[in-house]
Amino acid sequence: MDGFLIGLQELAQLSSILFLLLGVIIGLIVGTLPGMNDNITIAVLIPVTFGMDPQQAIMLLVGIYCATCFGGSFPAILLKIPGTASSVVTTIDGYPMSKKGLAGQALGISTVSSTIGGVISGIVLITLSPFLAAQALKFGPPEYFSLIILGLCTVIGMARGNVIKSMIAVLTGLFIATIGMSPQTGFARFTFQQADLLDGVPLVPLMIGLFGVTAVLELFEVPKVKDVENKTEKVKVGKILPDKKMFKRLTPTMLYSGGLGTIIGILPGAGMIMAVYMAYDHTVRRLKKKVKNFGDGAPEGVAAPEAANNAVVASSMVPLVSLGVPGNSVSALFIGALMIHGLQPGPSLFNNNPEVAYLLIIGFLAAYIFIFPLGLLMAKFLTATILKVPKELLAASIVILCFTGAFAFKNSLFDLWVIIAFGIVGYLFNKFNIPFSALILSVVLGALLESSYQQSMVLSNDSFNIFFTQPISLGLLIAAALFVFYPVFSAIFRRRKNVE
Amino acid sequence: MLLKNSDFYLSIFFIGLSIFIFIQSLQMPEQAQQFPVIISIPLFIFSCALLVKTAIRKKSDVIFDIANIRKVSILLFLMIIYVSLLPILGYFISSLLLFISTFIIMGYRKIIFGSITAIVVVTIIFFLFDTLLNIPLPQNTFIG
Numbered sequence: 165m166d167g168f169l170i171g172l173q174e175l176a177q178l179s180s181i182l183f184l185l186l187g188v189i190i191g192l193i194v195g196t197l198p199g200m201n202d203n204i205t206i207a208v209l210i211p212v213t214f215g216m217d218p219q220q221a222i223m224l225l226v227g228i229y230c231a232t233c234f235g236g237s238f239p240a241i242l243l244k245i246p247g248t249a250s251s252v253v254t255t256i257d258g259y260p261m262s263k264k265g266l267a268g269q270a271l272g273i274s275t276v277s278s279t280i281g282g283v284i285s286g287i288v289l290i291t292l293s294p295f296l297a298a299q300a301l302k303f304g305p306p307e308y309f310s311l312i313i314l315g316l317c318t319v320i321g322m323a324r325g326n327v328i329k330s331m332i333a334v335l336t337g338l339f340i341a342t343i344g345m346s347p348q349t350g351f352a353r354f355t356f357q358q359a360d361l362l363d364g365v366p367l368v369p370l371m372i373g374l375f376g377v378t379a380v381l382e383l384f385e386v387p388k389v390k391d392v393e394n395k396t397e398k399v400k401v402g403k404i405l406p407d408k409k410m411f412k413r414l415t416p417t418m419l420y421s422g423g424l425g426t427i428i429g430i431l432p433g434a435g436m437i438m439a440v441y442m443a444y445d446h447t448v449r450r451l452k453k454k455v456k457n458f459g460d461g462a463p464e465g466v467a468a469p470e471a472a473n474n475a476v477v478a479s480s481m482v483p484l485v486s487l488g489v490p491g492n493s494v495s496a497l498f499i500g501a502l503m504i505h506g507l508q509p510g511p512s513l514f515n516n517n518p519e520v521a522y523l524l525i526i527g528f529l530a531a532y533i534f535i536f537p538l539g540l541l542m543a544k545f546l547t548a549t550i551l552k553v554p555k556e557l558l559a560a561s562i563v564i565l566c567f568t569g570a571f572a573f574k575n576s577l578f579d580l581w582v583i584i585a586f587g588i589v590g591y592l593f594n595k596f597n598i599p600f601s602a603l604i605l606s607v608v609l610g611a612l613l614e615s616s617y618q619q620s621m622v623l624s625n626d627s628f629n630i631f632f633t634q635p636i637s638l639g640l641l642i643a644a645a646l647f648v649f650y651p652v653f654s655a656i657f658r659r660r661k662n663v664e
Numbered sequence: 665m666l667l668k669n670s671d672f673y674l675s676i677f678f679i680g681l682s683i684f685i686f687i688q689s690l691q692m693p694e695q696a697q698q699f700p701v702i703i704s705i706p707l708f709i710f711s712c713a714l715l716v717k718t719a720i721r722k723k724s725d726v727i728f729d730i731a732n733i734r735k736v737s738i739l740l741f742l743m744i745i746y747v748s749l750l751p752i753l754g755y756f757i758s759s760l761l762l763f764i765s766t767f768i769i770m771g772y773r774k775i776i777f778g779s780i781t782a783i784v785v786v787t788i789i790f791f792l793f794d795t796l797l798n799i800p801l802p803q804n805t806f807i808g
Contacts, residue, residue, distance in 0.1 A: 215797035328714050332678055335707040339685055339700065346696035353696060354688060377743075384739060384770060385732045556772035560763040561785050567746065567759070568789050572799040580747045588740065596674050614699045 167294060167514065171522025174219055175530055183220040184527060187227020188534040192542050194228070195235020197558060200379065201248045202232035206497045207375040208562065210368055210504065211569035218505040218517075222524050225501055229494055230282060230531035233436070233477050234539055237274040237470055242267055250436035250473040253444045257458065257465025264461055271543035272405045273414065273463050274470045279536045281422035281471035285478035286529030288426050289485070293525050296486030297511035303487075305619035306630045310640035312613045314647070315432040315489050319602045321647035326597065333593070333602035340365055340603075341610020348618055360578040368500045369570040369579040370586050370607065374600055375493075376566035377587025382594065383559040405540070406463070414467045417447055421468040425475025430482045432491035435601070436473045443472030478528035484509055485525060489609065493601040496608045504573075671718040678711035738769055755794075755801035759786045 174180055190209075194200045205228050213221035236248030241258035254274065261270040303311070320330045343354045344364030355361040406414065421443035428439040447468035448458050455462050481498070483491040488510020490496040502509045502520075513521040570579045593600040624630035631637050685704035689697040746762045753761075763782035764775075772778055793799045 331710045338703045342700050348695040351696040556767035556770040560766040
């Protein structure tokens with residue numbers, strides 16, 4: 165309980181509130197812009213947080229993460245252009261609502277659903293993280309090794325139909341993590357006599373390259389920019405807030421999808437896309453007798469994905485905050501942000517820096533205090549204006565911000581080459597349909613995986629038995645195996661069923 | 665123009681990478697080589713699996729459209745020039761040039777409005793990092 169009071173005390177500081185508000189405003193704007201997302205914004209802005217207190221930096225990033233996900237629904241509803249990937253499903257019913265002159269109602273439903281999903285998830289983060297963190301303090305090297313294996317396996321298992329490429333991405337990430345001095349011997353591995361690589365590939369420039377530079381390269385490919393500009397002029401928003409009757413009708417869908425999104429968010433590697441598709445799919449199946457117009461402007465079709473994707477936001481931080489293991493690429497970025505402030509994410513954060521740990525988890529709930537009114541205001545007045553920002557000028561601004569941020573990381577020109585190199589890697593990974601979120605997770609977790617492996621080997625006199633004789637480690641490895649083999653077995657089962 | 669068997673080239677690249685990691689690792693001390701060797705073996709196996717999968721299906725999961733490669737390559741070339749010129753021309757001028765050339769390549773026609781935006785954006789970013797965050801950005805060699 166003391167921890168929560170410390171967190172609330174930190175939140176009550178004017179600077180914390182202002183940075184949270186700033187983050188929400190940035191997130192809402194960025195989410196609205198197609199081609200921009202939370203990953204890009206956070207990666208590019210991490211260096212900006214250098215000069216801030218850790219508390220201010222965290223509030224800024226939390227605000228951005230929560231609001232970007234929500235902002236993505238605006239262009240999805242108004243223009244059928246998802247602002248972020250997590251809003252893809254919102255277009256199915258959101259845009260038809262907009263075409264029927266119910267744009268305002270769709271935006272209002274999106275705002276209310278997002279807030280409910282976010283609040284459910286925030287409550288779970290607040291209650292679950294300290295409990296899990298206390299358990300995680302009992303973890304030794306074999307448990308950590310197995311936990312990371314579980315994290316990587318869920319990423320692979322969730323990539324349905326793309327297991328080989330996900331595996332390749334994970335292994336490539338682990339290889340990148342070995343670049344630099346070996347933690348055991350100090351031997352320089354794969355550095356090619358480059359002194360700048362002795363400490364490994366710098367994480368923040370790597371992420372700026374993968375998200376920022378890749379985004380710019382992809383913006384180069386988006387055709388018909390003028391179509392977007394023309395479309396925005398025709399949109400009329402109208403009435404925003406859903407009435408009591410509609411709210412009552414949508415409440416079960418919002419609660420159900422919010423709960424589902426929260427559970428999926430906790431699973432490392434699962435992510436928003438899976439949550440929105442599952443929530444929409446379940447809602448359609450659950451209500452197909454009552455609601456006949458799914459795909460043609462059903463309010464439930466907006467409420468379900470929006471509650472689900474916002475519910476993933478806070479709960480995706482559970483593995484990071486409680487175990488020190490990021491569950492998705494945004495939480496991997498939070499590792500970078502915490503590390504540049506000398507903070508180690510994970511269970512020890514609650515003991516060593518309770519003011520930061522509790523502020524972080526409370527921040528995810530507090531963000532919705534701003535998102536709700538600002539979201540409604542923006543839906544009414546600003547969306548169309550923001551969407552008129554020329555893509556070319558946006559791309560040019562991101563390029564400059566990427567290079568400046570990467571340079572600011574260590575005042576080193578070498579980091580600028582790193583962002584170009586990883587911009588190319590990210591671009592090619594996307595082109596070849598290789599999930600680079602798997603690469604990011606394994607780069608971030610690689611060093612911890614290697615050290616926990618080596619320590620386990622020392623403890624067990626080079627015997628692999630240690631991973632199978634410790635009950636927690638064994639349980640985690642069994643779960644990991646299930647995640648990897650479930651898609652394989654279910655594919656075989658489906659094929660047999662089809663043959664029959 | 666489409667690159668239809670893109671997964672074939674991809675698998676060949678990763679097979680090469682795994683062999684490189686394996687051979688390089690063998691030249692390392694025992695403790696340092698352990699982990700890279702453990703990575704290189706499954707990387708080789710999964711890359712071969714991708715190769716076999718592509719060969720059996722006789723087509724890739726993805727078809728690489730290289731129509732945009734020229735545009736993207738020009739931007740990458742500009743970025744490389746930018747990093748090379750940064751220590752000579754300094755942050756402000758280099759960034760202005762990169763900003764303006766980026767939107768021109770993308771086909772933005774309102775050059776004057778774009779250039780004014782470039783000056784405003786670069787000035788704000790410069791002020792944010794150099795003045796507010798106290799992070800010194802590269803100076804112009806000639807005018808400081």
